[in-house]
Amino acid sequence: MSLWEYANPRRFMATSSWLLPPLVVLSALLIATGLVWGFFFTPDDFRQGSTVKIIYLHVPAALMAINAWLMMLVCSLIWIIRRHHVSALAARAAAPIGMVMTLIALFTGAIWGKPMWGTYWEWDPRLTSFLILFLFYIGYMALWEAIENPDAAADLTSVLCIVGSVFALLSRYAVLFWNQGLHQGATFSLDKEQNISNVFWYPAVISMAGFVCLFVTLVLYRTRMEIRRRRLHALDARSMAA
Amino acid sequence: MILARILPDLGKYATEVGLAYGVSLGLLALLIGQSLWKGRKIKQRLQQEEKARKGE
Numbered sequence: 001m002s003l004w005e006y007a008n009p010r011r012f013m014a015t016s017s018w019l020l021p022p023l024v025v026l027s028a029l030l031i032a033t034g035l036v037w038g039f040f041f042t043p044d045d046f047r048q049g050s051t052v053k054i055i056y057l058h059v060p061a062a063l064m065a066i067n068a069w070l071m072m073l074v075c076s077l078i079w080i081i082r083r084h085h086v087s088a089l090a091a092r093a094a095a096p097i098g099m100v101m102t103l104i105a106l107f108t109g110a111i112w113g114k115p116m117w118g119t120y121w122e123w124d125p126r127l128t129s130f131l132i133l134f135l136f137y138i139g140y141m142a143l144w145e146a147i148e149n150p151d152a153a154a155d156l157t158s159v160l161c162i163v164g165s166v167f168a169l170l171s172r173y174a175v176l177f178w179n180q181g182l183h184q185g186a187t188f189s190l191d192k193e194q195n196i197s198n199v200f201w202y203p204a205v206i207s208m209a210g211f212v213c214l215f216v217t218l219v220l221y222r223t224r225m226e227i228r229r230r231r232l233h234a235l236d237a238r239s240m241a242a
Numbered sequence: 243m244i245l246a247r248i249l250p251d252l253g254k255y256a257t258e259v260g261l262a263y264g265v266s267l268g269l270l271a272l273l274i275g276q277s278l279w280k281g282r283k284i285k286q287r288l289q290q291e292e293k294a295r296k297g298e
Binding site: 112228235 | 248250251252253254255256258259261262263265266269270272273274276277278280281284285287288291292295
Protein backbone atom coordinates (compact mmCIF):
# COMPACT_ATOMS: atom_id res chain seq x y z
CA MET A 1 0.00 0.00 0.00
CA SER A 2 1.29 3.43 -0.90
CA LEU A 3 1.10 6.61 1.19
CA TRP A 4 -0.26 8.40 -1.88
CA GLU A 5 -3.52 6.46 -1.58
CA TYR A 6 -4.43 8.90 1.20
CA ALA A 7 -4.34 11.67 -1.39
CA ASN A 8 -7.72 10.26 -2.44
CA PRO A 9 -10.27 12.27 -0.41
CA ARG A 10 -12.58 9.26 0.01
CA ARG A 11 -9.75 7.15 1.37
CA PHE A 12 -8.66 9.97 3.66
CA MET A 13 -12.19 10.45 5.02
CA ALA A 14 -12.61 6.73 5.68
CA THR A 15 -9.26 6.34 7.45
CA SER A 16 -9.53 9.54 9.50
CA SER A 17 -13.04 8.67 10.70
CA TRP A 18 -11.78 5.62 12.61
CA LEU A 19 -8.53 7.29 13.68
CA LEU A 20 -10.19 10.32 15.28
CA PRO A 21 -12.00 8.80 18.32
CA PRO A 22 -8.90 7.08 19.83
CA LEU A 23 -6.81 10.18 19.08
CA VAL A 24 -9.29 12.41 20.94
CA VAL A 25 -9.11 10.15 24.01
CA LEU A 26 -5.30 9.89 23.85
CA SER A 27 -4.86 13.68 23.49
CA ALA A 28 -7.18 14.43 26.41
CA LEU A 29 -5.48 11.83 28.62
CA LEU A 30 -1.93 12.96 27.83
CA ILE A 31 -2.62 16.69 28.17
CA ALA A 32 -4.60 16.23 31.41
CA THR A 33 -1.88 13.98 32.88
CA GLY A 34 1.00 16.25 31.85
CA LEU A 35 -0.61 19.49 33.02
CA VAL A 36 -2.13 18.14 36.26
CA TRP A 37 1.16 16.44 37.16
CA GLY A 38 3.16 19.54 36.29
CA PHE A 39 0.85 22.04 37.99
CA PHE A 40 -0.07 20.16 41.17
CA PHE A 41 2.67 17.63 41.84
CA THR A 42 6.01 19.21 40.92
CA PRO A 43 8.11 21.37 43.24
CA ASP A 44 9.10 24.98 42.60
CA ASP A 45 12.46 25.64 41.00
CA PHE A 46 15.07 27.13 43.35
CA ARG A 47 15.60 30.12 41.01
CA GLN A 48 12.36 30.46 39.05
CA GLY A 49 9.97 29.66 41.90
CA SER A 50 6.51 28.56 40.75
CA THR A 51 6.95 30.16 37.29
CA VAL A 52 8.70 26.92 36.29
CA LYS A 53 5.17 25.46 35.95
CA ILE A 54 4.72 27.60 32.83
CA ILE A 55 7.12 25.32 30.88
CA TYR A 56 4.45 22.60 30.70
CA LEU A 57 2.51 24.93 28.39
CA HIS A 58 5.22 27.08 26.86
CA VAL A 59 7.57 24.37 25.57
CA PRO A 60 4.88 22.10 23.99
CA ALA A 61 3.19 25.12 22.39
CA ALA A 62 6.50 26.41 20.97
CA LEU A 63 7.34 22.92 19.72
CA MET A 64 4.03 22.69 17.87
CA ALA A 65 4.21 26.28 16.57
CA ILE A 66 7.40 25.42 14.66
CA ASN A 67 6.49 21.88 13.66
CA ALA A 68 3.03 22.88 12.44
CA TRP A 69 4.69 25.21 9.95
CA LEU A 70 7.14 22.49 8.90
CA MET A 71 4.22 20.11 8.36
CA MET A 72 2.56 22.83 6.24
CA LEU A 73 5.82 23.15 4.29
CA VAL A 74 5.86 19.41 3.48
CA CYS A 75 2.19 19.54 2.44
CA SER A 76 2.80 22.64 0.32
CA LEU A 77 5.72 20.97 -1.47
CA ILE A 78 3.56 17.90 -2.14
CA TRP A 79 0.89 20.20 -3.58
CA ILE A 80 3.36 22.03 -5.79
CA ILE A 81 5.06 18.85 -7.04
CA ARG A 82 2.25 16.29 -7.18
CA ARG A 83 -0.93 18.45 -7.12
CA HIS A 84 -2.70 16.37 -4.45
CA HIS A 85 -5.64 18.41 -3.15
CA VAL A 86 -5.72 16.73 0.26
CA SER A 87 -2.18 17.89 1.02
CA ALA A 88 -3.03 21.53 0.20
CA LEU A 89 -6.15 21.27 2.35
CA ALA A 90 -4.17 19.69 5.22
CA ALA A 91 -1.78 22.66 5.13
CA ARG A 92 -4.74 25.03 5.27
CA ALA A 93 -6.23 23.02 8.15
CA ALA A 94 -3.01 23.20 10.18
CA ALA A 95 -2.57 26.98 9.96
CA PRO A 96 -5.09 28.11 12.65
CA ILE A 97 -3.76 25.44 15.02
CA GLY A 98 -0.18 26.58 14.49
CA MET A 99 -1.25 30.19 14.91
CA VAL A 100 -2.87 29.47 18.29
CA MET A 101 0.21 27.48 19.40
CA THR A 102 2.46 30.42 18.44
CA LEU A 103 0.21 32.82 20.35
CA ILE A 104 0.32 30.58 23.45
CA ALA A 105 4.12 30.33 23.21
CA LEU A 106 4.48 34.12 22.85
CA PHE A 107 2.04 34.88 25.67
CA THR A 108 3.38 32.36 28.19
CA GLY A 109 6.93 33.42 27.32
CA ALA A 110 6.10 37.07 27.99
CA ILE A 111 4.34 36.24 31.27
CA TRP A 112 7.36 34.18 32.38
CA GLY A 113 9.82 36.81 31.10
CA LYS A 114 8.55 39.67 33.27
CA PRO A 115 9.54 38.18 36.67
CA MET A 116 12.61 36.31 35.32
CA TRP A 117 14.13 38.75 32.78
CA GLY A 118 12.49 41.90 34.09
CA THR A 119 10.66 42.52 30.80
CA TYR A 120 7.68 41.14 28.89
CA TRP A 121 9.38 41.59 25.56
CA GLU A 122 12.87 41.94 24.14
CA TRP A 123 13.91 42.11 20.48
CA ASP A 124 15.83 38.89 20.96
CA PRO A 125 16.47 36.73 17.84
CA ARG A 126 14.24 33.86 18.96
CA LEU A 127 11.42 36.07 20.22
CA THR A 128 11.51 38.24 17.11
CA SER A 129 11.52 35.29 14.71
CA PHE A 130 8.59 33.80 16.66
CA LEU A 131 6.65 37.05 16.31
CA ILE A 132 7.36 37.07 12.55
CA LEU A 133 6.24 33.43 12.37
CA PHE A 134 2.97 34.46 14.06
CA LEU A 135 2.49 37.20 11.45
CA PHE A 136 3.20 34.67 8.69
CA TYR A 137 0.46 32.40 10.08
CA ILE A 138 -2.03 35.29 9.96
CA GLY A 139 -0.91 36.24 6.43
CA TYR A 140 -1.17 32.62 5.27
CA MET A 141 -4.74 32.28 6.58
CA ALA A 142 -5.74 35.66 5.14
CA LEU A 143 -4.37 34.67 1.72
CA TRP A 144 -6.46 31.47 1.67
CA GLU A 145 -9.57 33.53 2.49
CA ALA A 146 -8.78 36.26 -0.02
CA ILE A 147 -8.58 34.10 -3.17
CA GLU A 148 -11.74 32.50 -4.48
CA ASN A 149 -10.20 29.91 -6.79
CA PRO A 150 -9.00 27.10 -4.45
CA ASP A 151 -6.19 25.94 -6.76
CA ALA A 152 -4.81 29.45 -7.16
CA ALA A 153 -5.08 29.95 -3.39
CA ALA A 154 -3.20 26.69 -2.80
CA ASP A 155 -0.45 27.75 -5.22
CA LEU A 156 0.08 31.17 -3.67
CA THR A 157 -0.15 30.01 -0.05
CA SER A 158 2.37 27.25 -0.82
CA VAL A 159 4.87 29.86 -1.99
CA LEU A 160 4.19 31.94 1.14
CA CYS A 161 4.71 28.83 3.26
CA ILE A 162 8.11 28.16 1.68
CA VAL A 163 9.19 31.75 2.38
CA GLY A 164 7.89 31.60 5.97
CA SER A 165 9.83 28.39 6.63
CA VAL A 166 12.97 30.50 7.00
CA PHE A 167 11.44 32.05 10.13
CA ALA A 168 10.15 28.71 11.43
CA LEU A 169 13.69 27.33 11.26
CA LEU A 170 15.18 30.57 12.56
CA SER A 171 12.87 30.51 15.60
CA ARG A 172 14.19 27.01 16.37
CA TYR A 173 17.91 27.53 15.75
CA ALA A 174 18.41 31.30 16.30
CA VAL A 175 19.70 30.78 19.84
CA LEU A 176 22.45 28.48 18.58
CA PHE A 177 24.13 30.79 16.10
CA TRP A 178 22.88 34.25 17.11
CA ASN A 179 24.57 34.59 20.44
CA GLN A 180 23.13 37.88 21.62
CA GLY A 181 19.66 37.19 22.93
CA LEU A 182 18.06 36.71 26.31
CA HIS A 183 16.46 33.39 25.43
CA GLN A 184 18.36 30.39 26.75
CA GLY A 185 19.29 27.36 24.66
CA ALA A 186 17.34 24.11 24.58
CA THR A 187 15.48 23.38 27.84
CA PHE A 188 15.50 19.68 27.05
CA SER A 189 18.56 17.72 26.07
CA LEU A 190 19.47 14.06 25.64
CA ASP A 191 22.64 14.89 27.54
CA LYS A 192 21.87 14.09 31.20
CA GLU A 193 24.26 16.76 32.46
CA GLN A 194 22.46 19.50 30.52
CA ASN A 195 18.88 18.28 30.77
CA ILE A 196 16.48 19.62 33.39
CA SER A 197 15.78 17.52 36.47
CA ASN A 198 13.57 14.44 36.02
CA VAL A 199 10.84 15.89 38.30
CA PHE A 200 10.21 18.54 35.64
CA TRP A 201 11.19 16.42 32.63
CA TYR A 202 8.57 13.63 32.90
CA PRO A 203 5.42 15.80 33.07
CA ALA A 204 6.86 18.09 30.37
CA VAL A 205 7.42 15.16 28.01
CA ILE A 206 3.87 13.87 28.64
CA SER A 207 2.51 17.36 28.00
CA MET A 208 4.51 17.60 24.75
CA ALA A 209 3.16 14.20 23.63
CA GLY A 210 -0.34 15.48 24.43
CA PHE A 211 0.14 18.62 22.34
CA VAL A 212 1.44 16.52 19.42
CA CYS A 213 -1.65 14.25 19.65
CA LEU A 214 -3.97 17.27 19.90
CA PHE A 215 -2.34 18.78 16.83
CA VAL A 216 -2.74 15.56 14.80
CA THR A 217 -6.36 15.21 15.96
CA LEU A 218 -7.25 18.77 15.05
CA VAL A 219 -5.45 18.59 11.70
CA LEU A 220 -7.37 15.42 10.76
CA TYR A 221 -10.68 16.94 11.88
CA ARG A 222 -10.08 20.24 10.10
CA THR A 223 -8.80 18.55 6.92
CA ARG A 224 -12.09 16.59 6.79
CA MET A 225 -13.85 19.94 7.16
CA GLU A 226 -11.78 21.47 4.34
CA ILE A 227 -12.52 18.48 2.05
CA ARG A 228 -16.25 18.99 2.64
CA ARG A 229 -15.92 22.73 2.08
CA ARG A 230 -14.16 22.08 -1.24
CA ARG A 231 -16.92 19.68 -2.28
CA LEU A 232 -19.52 22.29 -1.34
CA HIS A 233 -17.64 24.88 -3.37
CA ALA A 234 -17.58 22.51 -6.37
CA LEU A 235 -21.33 21.87 -6.08
CA ASP A 236 -22.04 25.61 -5.86
CA ALA A 237 -19.88 26.23 -8.95
CA ARG A 238 -21.75 23.48 -10.83
CA SER A 239 -25.12 25.05 -9.89
CA MET A 240 -23.95 28.46 -11.07
CA ALA A 241 -22.78 27.02 -14.38
CA ALA A 242 -26.06 25.13 -14.99
CA MET B 243 -12.47 27.42 49.94
CA ILE B 244 -12.22 24.00 48.30
CA LEU B 245 -10.24 25.51 45.41
CA ALA B 246 -7.81 27.14 47.83
CA ARG B 247 -7.19 23.74 49.43
CA ILE B 248 -6.62 21.97 46.10
CA LEU B 249 -4.40 24.62 44.49
CA PRO B 250 -0.68 24.46 45.22
CA ASP B 251 0.97 27.41 46.91
CA LEU B 252 2.30 29.45 43.98
CA GLY B 253 3.86 32.10 46.20
CA LYS B 254 4.51 35.56 44.77
CA TYR B 255 4.12 34.36 41.16
CA ALA B 256 0.53 33.13 41.56
CA THR B 257 -0.85 35.79 39.18
CA GLU B 258 1.68 35.02 36.43
CA VAL B 259 1.20 31.25 36.62
CA GLY B 260 -2.60 31.55 36.89
CA LEU B 261 -2.74 33.94 33.94
CA ALA B 262 -0.50 31.70 31.80
CA TYR B 263 -2.67 28.62 32.45
CA GLY B 264 -5.99 30.48 32.20
CA VAL B 265 -5.24 32.21 28.90
CA SER B 266 -3.54 29.18 27.30
CA LEU B 267 -6.32 26.75 28.20
CA GLY B 268 -8.87 29.36 27.13
CA LEU B 269 -7.18 29.71 23.72
CA LEU B 270 -7.06 25.92 23.29
CA ALA B 271 -10.76 25.68 24.23
CA LEU B 272 -11.60 28.42 21.70
CA LEU B 273 -9.64 26.62 18.96
CA ILE B 274 -11.37 23.29 19.66
CA GLY B 275 -14.80 24.94 19.96
CA GLN B 276 -14.36 26.90 16.73
CA SER B 277 -13.20 23.76 14.87
CA LEU B 278 -16.19 21.73 16.06
CA TRP B 279 -18.67 24.52 15.33
CA LYS B 280 -17.34 25.23 11.84
CA GLY B 281 -16.94 21.53 11.04
CA ARG B 282 -20.56 20.79 11.95
CA LYS B 283 -21.86 23.81 10.04
CA ILE B 284 -20.07 22.79 6.83
CA LYS B 285 -21.12 19.15 7.20
CA GLN B 286 -24.77 20.19 7.59
CA ARG B 287 -24.62 22.51 4.58
CA LEU B 288 -23.08 19.78 2.43
CA GLN B 289 -25.69 17.26 3.52
CA GLN B 290 -28.50 19.70 2.69
CA GLU B 291 -26.97 20.46 -0.69
CA GLU B 292 -26.53 16.78 -1.59
CA LYS B 293 -30.08 16.01 -0.42
CA ALA B 294 -31.48 18.81 -2.55
CA ARG B 295 -29.57 17.50 -5.58
CA LYS B 296 -30.89 13.99 -5.10
CA GLY B 297 -34.43 15.39 -4.96
CA GLU B 298 -34.04 17.18 -8.31
